[in-house]
Amino acid sequence: MSALIERPTSGPSDPSDPSGPAGGPHRTLLSRLSRLKPNLETLPTLAAVVIFIAMIVYGEVAYGRIVQFNTISNLFINNAYLIILAVGLTFVILTGGVDLSVGAVIAISSLVGVMLANAGWNPIVVVVLMILIGSAFGVASGVLVQYFNVQPFIATLAMMFLARGLASMLSTTPERLGDDSPLRSLSTEITVINGTKINDLVVTPNVLIAVLVVAVAAFVLHRTRLGRTVYAIGGSESSALLMGLPVVRTKLTVYVISGTLAGLAAVVYTSKLGIAQNITGVGWELDAIAAVIIGGTLLTGGAGFVLGSVVGVLVLGLMNVLITRDGSIPPEATTIITGGILLVFVLLQRLVVSRKRKT
Amino acid sequence: MALTDAIVEMEDISIEFPGVKALQHVDFRLFPGEIHTLMGENGAGKSTLIKALTGVYKIDGGSIAVAGEPRMFTGTADAQSAGISTVYQEVNLCDNLTVGENVMLGHEIRGAFGINWRKTNEAAREALVGLGLGHLDPKQPLSSISLALQQLVAISRAMVAKSKVLILDEPTSSLDANEVEGLFGVMRRLRDQGVAILFVSHFLDQVYAISDRMTVLRNGEFVGEYLTADLDRTQLISKMIGKDFGTLAALGSNRGRVAAPDATPFYSATDLGRKGSIDPVDIEVHAGEVVGLAGLLGSGRTELGRLIYGADRPDTGEVRIGGVSAEVHSPIAGLSKKIAFSTENRRDEGIIGDLTVRENLILAVQAERGWARPLSRREQKELCDKYLVELNVRPADPERPIKNLSGGNQQKVLLGRWLATNPELIVLDEPTRGIDIGAKAEIQEAIAALAESGMSVVFISSELEEVVRLSERIVVLKDHRKIGELVNGPDVTAETIVDLIATEGSAA
Numbered sequence: 001m002s003a004l005i006e007r008p009t010s011g012p013s014d015p016s017d018p019s020g021p022a023g024g025p026h027r028t029l030l031s032r033l034s035r036l037k038p039n040l041e042t043l044p045t046l047a048a049v050v051i052f053i054a055m056i057v058y059g060e061v062a063y064g065r066i067v068q069f070n071t072i073s074n075l076f077i078n079n080a081y082l083i084i085l086a087v088g089l090t091f092v093i094l095t096g097g098v099d100l101s102v103g104a105v106i107a108i109s110s111l112v113g114v115m116l117a118n119a120g121w122n123p124i125v126v127v128v129l130m131i132l133i134g135s136a137f138g139v140a141s142g143v144l145v146q147y148f149n150v151q152p153f154i155a156t157l158a159m160m161f162l163a164r165g166l167a168s169m170l171s172t173t174p175e176r177l178g179d180d181s182p183l184r185s186l187s188t189e190i191t192v193i194n195g196t197k198i199n200d201l202v203v204t205p206n207v208l209i210a211v212l213v214v215a216v217a218a219f220v221l222h223r224t225r226l227g228r229t230v231y232a233i234g235g236s237e238s239s240a241l242l243m244g245l246p247v248v249r250t251k252l253t254v255y256v257i258s259g260t261l262a263g264l265a266a267v268v269y270t271s272k273l274g275i276a277q278n279i280t281g282v283g284w285e286l287d288a289i290a291a292v293i294i295g296g297t298l299l300t301g302g303a304g305f306v307l308g309s310v311v312g313v314l315v316l317g318l319m320n321v322l323i324t325r326d327g328s329i330p331p332e333a334t335t336i337i338t339g340g341i342l343l344v345f346v347l348l349q350r351l352v353v354s355r356k357r358k359t
Numbered sequence: 360m361a362l363t364d365a366i367v368e369m370e371d372i373s374i375e376f377p378g379v380k381a382l383q384h385v386d387f388r389l390f391p392g393e394i395h396t397l398m399g400e401n402g403a404g405k406s407t408l409i410k411a412l413t414g415v416y417k418i419d420g421g422s423i424a425v426a427g428e429p430r431m432f433t434g435t436a437d438a439q440s441a442g443i444s445t446v447y448q449e450v451n452l453c454d455n456l457t458v459g460e461n462v463m464l465g466h467e468i469r470g471a472f473g474i475n476w477r478k479t480n481e482a483a484r485e486a487l488v489g490l491g492l493g494h495l496d497p498k499q500p501l502s503s504i505s506l507a508l509q510q511l512v513a514i515s516r517a518m519v520a521k522s523k524v525l526i527l528d529e530p531t532s533s534l535d536a537n538e539v540e541g542l543f544g545v546m547r548r549l550r551d552q553g554v555a556i557l558f559v560s561h562f563l564d565q566v567y568a569i570s571d572r573m574t575v576l577r578n579g580e581f582v583g584e585y586l587t588a589d590l591d592r593t594q595l596i597s598k599m600i601g602k603d604f605g606t607l608a609a610l611g612s613n614r615g616r617v618a619a620p621d622a623t624p625f626y627s628a629t630d631l632g633r634k635g636s637i638d639p640v641d642i643e644v645h646a647g648e649v650v651g652l653a654g655l656l657g658s659g660r661t662e663l664g665r666l667i668y669g670a671d672r673p674d675t676g677e678v679r680i681g682g683v684s685a686e687v688h689s690p691i692a693g694l695s696k697k698i699a700f701s702t703e704n705r706r707d708e709g710i711i712g713d714l715t716v717r718e719n720l721i722l723a724v725q726a727e728r729g730w731a732r733p734l735s736r737r738e739q740k741e742l743c744d745k746y747l748v749e750l751n752v753r754p755a756d757p758e759r760p761i762k763n764l765s766g767g768n769q770q771k772v773l774l775g776r777w778l779a780t781n782p783e784l785i786v787l788d789e790p791t792r793g794i795d796i797g798a799k800a801e802i803q804e805a806i807a808a809l810a811e812s813g814m815s816v817v818f819i820s821s822e823l824e825e826v827v828r829l830s831e832r833i834v835v836l837k838d839h840r841k842i843g844e845l846v847n848g849p850d851v852t853a854e855t856i857v858d859l860i861a862t863e864g865s866a867a
Contacts, residue, residue, distance in 0.1 A: 041455065222474075223473025224469075224473050228456075228474070231456060232464055234455065236453050240464075243451065244436035244438075
């Protein structure tokens, strides 16, 4: 558990970490935490971690059976697709943009995938196609934003309607993936630690994919020039241009990354649920944006961490678990609580930004 | 310095914007190991020339050669890869990143595991030490260091890029005397290393302190290239201002005409201030008087102008208009008290580009009357006829979109917009910035005539000569506070004001 919590603020955010981005070693944790202290930019992410821990503690005390393998396993298995989406949106939001199309892209991508798989296509070809559909929408958004000077909100809104419309033209009824489809193997449960009774630590290939995506994303953001340019654009796009950074190429790339990861999220989600429908993924773009913001990424760009977004997803996921366990809170109220948490984080960010202005 | 040595050679450069000849047949040469200043009044074409060199603007005529090869850059990035770096007046860095990250952006040292941050930060430190900035920690956030240091960080960026040409576009405008000295030290150090430095500054003292040679531009035209030692200040100023100097000097006829001391001023404010924008100021403007606000960029002159009009809400102070206590907390209140304000930001806060000259001209009158009582066509036409002729707007076509007019004529329309409201006090913020010298003279004449007719004028300009020429009294501002007030007279010159600002700075 502890490794999970420490990572967002230690590993990749520390430039001098010699052991690579995803391996957050514990040995110097204390010294690192103290070094992070004065950095206001990590404050919202730290706050997300604190809230996450508080939720775990509260859940364990009030309802029990939270800090145990199968709860944690399910948290990751159920939210793997959202983690992947949130990683993609982190890139876009870091540049100061937004991508509203990802939910609808999942609908079209998973519908196409299920229909082709049921038609007997090679599963590898199907998976690649599903991902490429996402990339294509990302390219379209990026080109609109960068070359036609359309605002990201509008460009990706247009792509959202386009993707949703295409999905509805394909089918308006749920398409079921064949029970014997090889695609389903991505959600095979692999027991890592065999606990007592049903309390096993379980992962699926989907979870591993999500973890890999997070690791690669953290590497790209903190250890490549592309990543640094993403932060520079978010800090000040005009400065980045005047500094001679490849702003155009980078902004295009972030939308392609976001679209591609939406395609990958479609693969992960479809393999888990086995059903695709034209209304799949309605509102998921907003869930992902909420996770990114809760994870401490500034909506105006320039500050934030991929691992923060993962914490954001886990906060939202755990909240659902707690509400289910509580039983007295109607599930319909979930969105109100999500909204409340989001508001608190945005206010926290305003505070950070205004503090920074003064210094 | 033989011609063949030039690292940058621009010949016969011409650039035209719609309706404006921004540069005409300008030559410019830059040699390794020299500091070369580009001189000229506002709007003379200094920035345009720099942008032509770095490829931000396309040239319509002429040729550019770098290190002997003809080049045509597509933009800043392209110019930078050819070894030409630019540091702007506004620091263009990312304050969400650390000092080291800013220095190394785009030049990070990479290894098998992506960017090697240890080596990258070391390289950043080396670059900083090379400029005598060893005390800066590459890991500290950029936002934690002063603007002056940020400027030097921007220069170290250029050094990491191994630039042979460094363009410094008004780098000193927001620095104090010590910071300027620090910057000059760095510039000399780089010059001795063989870097060619192109320097732009408005401050004559600085230009004479640092530059080896200068190229003078006037009104988009090439005046000449001189060794600094060969040209004294008077010669330089007359070359910058040109033949029109005489006509402008004639305007100063009514300066020094002070209102009777016992008369009630039209506008008076005590302790007028706003937190974070300007410290409390006392100011009086009599009828028929031009009060100049002088100070450097960012000294608070615009902020004071905005408070007088009510564009920003003052937090402190008492305002009396015609001797009666008044509250001017909004533009509408300003207008109703017969106060008008013409902005320095002509393009964003002044004109509405897509509307016609007529529509732009009537805006303030219409706003004052309210939407329920639209001006009739006839009234609109009368206003247009009156002010287009009176202010000599060319072309005098009220139905032309204002964006197609030259800057000077746009400014005249804006002046007309406010005069149409029949103000008794008009605040003019940089009304002559970036316009050609002919229009400048016309606007100055118009201002003098307005004062003559009994209107009170608050005149803000970054050109001190202009302030001295037109004002009866001059309020001098620095660092967001009033540091003095001068009654204009024969012995008051731009230098008097500069001295006041300079001595106040060293005392503080």
